[in-house]
Structure formats: C-alpha cells, structure tokens
Amino acid sequence: MSVSNSVLQHCPDCSRVLYFSHAETNLIQCSCGSTIVRTESGVVAKPFYTVTQPFDLIQPGTEGVWNGQSFRVLGRIRAWIEEFVFNYWIIVFDDGALRYLGEGYGIYSIYERVLTDRITSNLLDGINVDSKRDLLAGETFILERQYRCYKWELEGEVWLPHAPSAFRTFEFASLQGRRLEAIELLKDVLICFDVQYVTQESLQLKQTRNAEPPEKLFACEQCKKEMVLKGFPFCQSFACVHCGTRYALEDGITFKKINQRNSTDAGPDIELGAKGVIRGIDYELIGYAQKEENNQYRSQWKEYTLFSPQKGFAFLSEYSGHWTFIRERGDAPVLETESVTRFTQGGEGFELYNSYDYEVVNAKGEFPYNAFNDGEKKAKEFISPPQVWIREKSGREGITWFLGEHITGGELSKAFAEKMVVPYKSGIGAVEPKGFVSVGNILRVGFGAVLLMILVHLLTSMTHSKKLISENTYDFLPSVDTVAFIKKDIVLDKWSSNLQFDIYADVDNSWCEVSGTLVDVAKGTEYSFEQGVEYYHGYSEGESWSEGDRKETTYLSSIPAGHYDLIIRATRETKFQFSTVTGEAPALSPNISSFHVNVTYDTTNDRNLLFCIIPVVLLATIHFLIVRHNERRRWYNSPFSPYTYNDED
Known part of the structure; x- marks a missing residue:
C-alpha cells in the first residue's frame, strides 16, 4: 500500500498539523482523538x-x-x-x-x-x-x-x-x-x-513512562458489592472477592457473568492484595485459584496470580507445601510431536512428569486469561529440578509455555510476612532440588574427576627418573633361615621422592619375610618397610586353588635427598620333612635358598592413583544411591515414573 510522501499533513477533523516522522508509517493519532490514515491521495480520518x-x-x-x-x-x-x-x-x-x-x-x-x-x-x-x-x-x-x-x-x-x-x-x-x-x-x-x-x-529502555495501570471499579451483579480491578485491561477474567461470582471479558468491552460457582470453601494461604518482593521484582497478589485435575486422582493445588506494572505477570503454584514460581515464556521448547516425553532445553534434560486437564474449583480475584474455560486445555509438566516447563494446549488457541522454578516457603514468608500462612510440607516436591543431580551429571563429574587424576598422574610420571640403584639376588646359608645384607653409599638427589622395592622369592606353599631399613648417614634418620612373600596352592574337592604371589612390591615414600645406607633382612620358612626311603626321623628342610630384590629410585606409584580414584568412585556411588532414593520418592505420584514400587513404598 503506497502512502503520500508528504511528511506534514492536516487532520481532516480539526485541521491541526500532523507530522509523519517516517515515510512508511501510515497511521497517526491526532491530539483531537481522531485516527488518521495516510493514503496515496492524502489523509483520511477513520473510526x-x-x-x-x-x-x-x-x-x-x-x-x-x-x-x-x-x-x-x-x-x-x-x-x-x-x-x-x-x-x-x-x-x-x-x-x-x-x-x-x-x-x-x-x-x-x-x-x-x-x-x-x-x-x-x-x-x-x-x-x-x-x-x-x-x-x-x-x-x-x-x-x-x-x-x-x-x-x-x-x-x-x-x-x-x-x-x-x-x-x-x-x-x-x-x-x-x-x-x-x-x-x-x-x-x-x-x-x-x-x-x-x-x-x-x-x-536498555529509557525515556519510559511510570507504569501504573488505572484501577477499574466493577459492581458484582450477584452481591452488588464493588471490586477494584488492578490489572485491567490485561486481566481477562475475575471472581468476585466477596461472593465468588465469576466473570470473563467479552470482546474487550464488558465482563460477562459465567454460570459457574465455587465448589469448595478452601481459601488462599496468601491474602489477596499482599505485596512482596520475589526474585527482585515488586509484585502484588491479585488472584487466587484452586485447581483440580479431571482424572481419577482429583489432585488439587493452589495457584496465585502476581502482578507487576513494570514486569508483567507471574504465578505461584503450591502443592503439599511445595512452591513453584512460574512465568510465561516465549523462548520455549518446540516439540515435534505430542508423544515427546523428554527434551533438552538450555543444556538441561527435561522429562515428562504429569499430563492432565483441570478445572477451577475455587477462585477469587483477577486472572490474565480466561481462568474459567480451562477445561478445554491440556497441560503437561516436564521437570528437571529445580525447574519445570509447563505446556498448556488449547485446540482453539494453541500452545502456551510457562517456566517454573522451585521457591521455598521461607522465601515467600519473608516476602509477604504476616499476609501469609505457610502450609505444612510433605514429601518431596516435583521440582524440589533436594539432593537432585541427574545421573548423567553424576557420571560426567565422576568420569571427569577420574580422567583428570589419570592425566595428572601421567604428566607427573613423566618427571620421574625411575633410576635402578640396586639389583641383587641374596642367598641364604644352608643352615640359617635369617640373613642380612647392607648396601652403602646410595645417593638420592631429589628434594623428596620414593624408593620402589620389587621382591621375588620362589616360595612354594611357604613364606619369606623381607624387611629393609634406609639410614641417613648424616642425620641417622631411618625409613623402614616390611613385606611378606607367600604362595600356597593345592587341590580341594577336585578343583585346584592358589593363594598369594611369589612377587611383591612395596615403597618407601617422601624420602629427602641425602646419602644413605640400605640394610636388607630376610627370614624364610623351614619345614619338617620325613624321609620316605630310610624312615629316619624328621629333619628341617628350607623351602627356598635365595630371594631377589630390585630397588628403583623416583618411580611412579600407581597405588597412589588407585587410592585417589577409590574415594571418588565411592562418593559418586553413595551420591547416586541417595539421589536415586530421593528420585523414587519424587516420582511416586507421577503416572510417568521410571521406577517400580511395591505395597511397602
């Protein structure tokens, strides 16, 4: 549609000069109240x-x-x-x-x-x-x-x-x-x-207006008492605060009485007209509705309408003492089909928790929608504690999304003070963040921690010299079961490191005990270890078995730099053995004649890595079990629970 290129025009009704500030704009409001349309041939007043x-x-x-x-x-x-x-x-x-x-x-x-x-x-x-x-x-x-x-x-x-x-x-x-x-x-x-x-x-808006909507007085047809509407024209329906008679806006002009009545006398826990600051926004509570699911469970919850002239509307939902702070969102999820039960939004996975339609069984105050035709709407709740996406679908109007977040009764009590009675809380709320961490996050954090420890372990192992400072086989004397050896002039040059002792003894259904003492020549400080080597095997009930190992490893850790002497001691097991040939009396028979020890300086101790990983895995497992227990309780009332329950739950 083309418009006149003239910027200055005259109002056809009052002849005032009109200024169109842009070549494409075609409607302007004259100060006389007329609506002026700019066309190819000029301007014309329209009603x-x-x-x-x-x-x-x-x-x-x-x-x-x-x-x-x-x-x-x-x-x-x-x-x-x-x-x-x-x-x-x-x-x-x-x-x-x-x-x-x-x-x-x-x-x-x-x-x-x-x-x-x-x-x-x-x-x-x-x-x-x-x-x-x-x-x-x-x-x-x-x-x-x-x-x-x-x-x-x-x-x-x-x-x-x-x-x-x-x-x-x-x-x-x-x-x-x-x-x-x-x-x-x-x-x-x-x-x-x-x-x-x-x-x-x-x-970053500036040059704004003081947003204070004018109050609209309405006289109830039923009780003849006046009610002040504070959210008009945004509020599209209300229930008389005196008698509960319901009204809905028709054609944006008049409120029409609806032939519905409150079926319960349950009242709000927060007074209508209460004012408070929630999440940094000043709100006034202007409406209350008690809703009931249209199914066999007939679950009921309370919903409160909050209004801020600057920030718009929000809602508080309360069920079994658990509260959710809810606001409508435009940047919402998009579901490809009605059968979707899980989606990801903002990097978080949301799962279908409930699906229902509902009716309003009690109402007082104002609502920014027609609260009394909601039997036509189907609601679905997708949770990822502490958040919930609520999808409401009407066959006539379409899909509206709301984003809710858990809020404590204590926070609301602080906001509304004496205007609120905090209801008793039972169970775990649908989005109560009590110990909630998704299993995926537990696995990711646990795996990440283990991977980080392995990476650090590998990087630090690259700095170790792994220097072999001793490799010896030590013999027992034929008639002696305990021996001792000394190695002098061992130089350790790192400010702090370790010694690894790899011990081998050819034991067979017997044992050998090896101990060592590292002595600082200058200070006399001693560092000691003891390590047994034992190996047993045999047959039992037709099956072979074995226990122990002929090779063991032990460490001396946090050894400072210095000159050292190393003393090695060993004791072997001796058995009594009968001669099956001569029948002579039993004699002592040593089981082994030698043992071998390798001493390596500044090595990587894989056991330290294991000692770090085990607590992480244990902590993750405990946390998983706690979360699973709480999640079973959270999902108990959901028809889409992934858990199975028995009569004792």
Whole structure:
C-alpha cells in the first residue's frame, strides 16, 4: 500500500498539523482523538479506537538498543486478542529501518519483516495447531498458536498496511528454534515476521513512562458489592472477592457473568492484595485459584496470580507445601510431536512428569486469561529440578509455555510476612532440588574427576627418573633361615621422592619375610618397610586353588635427598620333612635358598592413583544411591515414573 510522501499533513477533523516522522508509517493519532490514515491521495480520518489512558512502561519517544543498534518508539497498536492484550510497538532504527517491538505480560520480542510466498490465506484456513508446513526453504515449522484480533487501538504513529478493523495472527516455530508470525490483514494480504525474543533488560529502555495501570471499579451483579480491578485491561477474567461470582471479558468491552460457582470453601494461604518482593521484582497478589485435575486422582493445588506494572505477570503454584514460581515464556521448547516425553532445553534434560486437564474449583480475584474455560486445555509438566516447563494446549488457541522454578516457603514468608500462612510440607516436591543431580551429571563429574587424576598422574610420571640403584639376588646359608645384607653409599638427589622395592622369592606353599631399613648417614634418620612373600596352592574337592604371589612390591615414600645406607633382612620358612626311603626321623628342610630384590629410585606409584580414584568412585556411588532414593520418592505420584514400587513404598 503506497502512502503520500508528504511528511506534514492536516487532520481532516480539526485541521491541526500532523507530522509523519517516517515515510512508511501510515497511521497517526491526532491530539483531537481522531485516527488518521495516510493514503496515496492524502489523509483520511477513520473510526478506529485510540488508547485513551496510556499507562504502559513504553511510550512514544522511548529509546532502546537491540543488536548494538539504537531505536526510538514511534507508537503502537494495542491488539485485543482472545484471552489477552498485546502491544505491537513500531520502532525506527538509526538506519531508518522499521520493526515491531512485541510486548505483553512481561514478554518482549523483535519483529523483522520476512518475505515468503509459502504462507497464504488458503494455507492458514486449512491448518491446525501442531500441523507442520515448509514455510521457508529447507526449514519445517509447526503451528503453535492462532488468534483473532477483534479490536485494536492506536497510540502515536504506526505502520499497519490496509489498516483493517480486525486481523488474524498465526505463530509458527521450527525445531531449530526459529519463530515466525504471520498476520493476515485481509484475504491473501499477509505480512510475515521473524520473531526474536529478548529480555526487557537487554533493550536498555529509557525515556519510559511510570507504569501504573488505572484501577477499574466493577459492581458484582450477584452481591452488588464493588471490586477494584488492578490489572485491567490485561486481566481477562475475575471472581468476585466477596461472593465468588465469576466473570470473563467479552470482546474487550464488558465482563460477562459465567454460570459457574465455587465448589469448595478452601481459601488462599496468601491474602489477596499482599505485596512482596520475589526474585527482585515488586509484585502484588491479585488472584487466587484452586485447581483440580479431571482424572481419577482429583489432585488439587493452589495457584496465585502476581502482578507487576513494570514486569508483567507471574504465578505461584503450591502443592503439599511445595512452591513453584512460574512465568510465561516465549523462548520455549518446540516439540515435534505430542508423544515427546523428554527434551533438552538450555543444556538441561527435561522429562515428562504429569499430563492432565483441570478445572477451577475455587477462585477469587483477577486472572490474565480466561481462568474459567480451562477445561478445554491440556497441560503437561516436564521437570528437571529445580525447574519445570509447563505446556498448556488449547485446540482453539494453541500452545502456551510457562517456566517454573522451585521457591521455598521461607522465601515467600519473608516476602509477604504476616499476609501469609505457610502450609505444612510433605514429601518431596516435583521440582524440589533436594539432593537432585541427574545421573548423567553424576557420571560426567565422576568420569571427569577420574580422567583428570589419570592425566595428572601421567604428566607427573613423566618427571620421574625411575633410576635402578640396586639389583641383587641374596642367598641364604644352608643352615640359617635369617640373613642380612647392607648396601652403602646410595645417593638420592631429589628434594623428596620414593624408593620402589620389587621382591621375588620362589616360595612354594611357604613364606619369606623381607624387611629393609634406609639410614641417613648424616642425620641417622631411618625409613623402614616390611613385606611378606607367600604362595600356597593345592587341590580341594577336585578343583585346584592358589593363594598369594611369589612377587611383591612395596615403597618407601617422601624420602629427602641425602646419602644413605640400605640394610636388607630376610627370614624364610623351614619345614619338617620325613624321609620316605630310610624312615629316619624328621629333619628341617628350607623351602627356598635365595630371594631377589630390585630397588628403583623416583618411580611412579600407581597405588597412589588407585587410592585417589577409590574415594571418588565411592562418593559418586553413595551420591547416586541417595539421589536415586530421593528420585523414587519424587516420582511416586507421577503416572510417568521410571521406577517400580511395591505395597511397602
């Protein structure tokens, strides 16, 4: 759609001068309240809505930064979409490029125009949520959400081709994480955008507005009492705080009474209107709902709505005294099929813990969605303590993701003080981080520690000289079972090292005891060892057996540099033996006649490595058993538990 190139125009209603700051913008709000559309032939007033009481953080003139480029906000389209309100802020960058800044409920995203002929009205008419389509070359997308904008309001100056009174939006996501949004303005008139989610902090917004939404008074049809709505227009439903009568917003104009009643008298543990700081954000608690699963278990939990004019909405969920802090997320996982039970997000593996639909059995206060049609939604919870991804799917609207994180009752009690009664806690919560470490992480850390120790051991072994300083065979005298030998003038030159003694004795169903003393010639300090060598074998019940070894190794460690003498002593076993030929009396018969000793200086002691590895393996095993025990308890209430249980569990 072409527009007039003239920057200065006059309002057709009041003749005020209008200034279009960008050649492509085509709608502007006049100070008289009129909505002016710029066309090829000039300007024309249209009966579109305007934002009459702006209160948002962002405003025309707000400045920010994205991808290192500065931008300025020109205006916005506030779209009233089924179950929520969303802002399309038009922003202009220093290079003149126009983009949308999507904002709503604390979620921010940048919209960049994408040209594609694969998205048509016919395609959108015949597509359902979770359907797959090739929308860009080589990339398949899944339809996650579809909405109808039934009303929009203008503030400032914007770009909206054809300026339709209503439009449809379709949100797609690829398995690679790319996201597209198609806006159908008219039949076969579409604009498509590449959507990139960002944080409020990363935008470095300045020249912002004091975000304080005006309070809206509502008189309950049932009890005739007034209730103050603090989150309007973002809140789409509420239950009267006096009598519990339920209402939902219809067409963005009026709240319609719903023919539902609270079926339980259970109240909130945190008072409505309580204010507190959670994770550094100031919140006010504006809504409470008690929900119940629509299955044989009928499990119930409590959910609280938190509102911050600056940061949007958050939720607190409580079950059996365990709390989860939850916020909606746009940069969420993308599941290829409904049957997915495990996925990885942010380097963490999440597993399916629960799947259910639910109904609200008790409610008070406000909700940023229609809380009373949620029987239409199917929820799935994927956990990786202390976090949980919650996926809610509605056949009419699509898929919404929430990211939750465990929060303690103590932290909440500190935030809300006397406004809260901390409920009793039982069992292990679904995302309670009690001793939780994934088995994969235990294996990775344990394997990494062992690998590091082996690497260090190999590197240090390269520095050892492994010098052979003695290699001798020592003989026993025929009639003597104990011998001693001395080796003098042994020079050890490292500030601290070891001696390795490799001992061999040809024992046969007998033993030999070898000991040694290393004497510092200058200081008289002694270092000693004792090492037995024994080997036994035989037959028992038709099978051979053996025990011991003819070769043993021992060490003297932490030996300082110096001149030493080495004294070797040995004792052999002597047996009584009868003569089977002469029948003479038994005589002493030595078992061995010699033994051999090799002495090596500055060697690698593999046993030290083993002594280091064993505690690591033992610690990892103990930790694994503790984690497994806790995980069995955590998954006990899950229909997707990987564990088996008996009647005693």
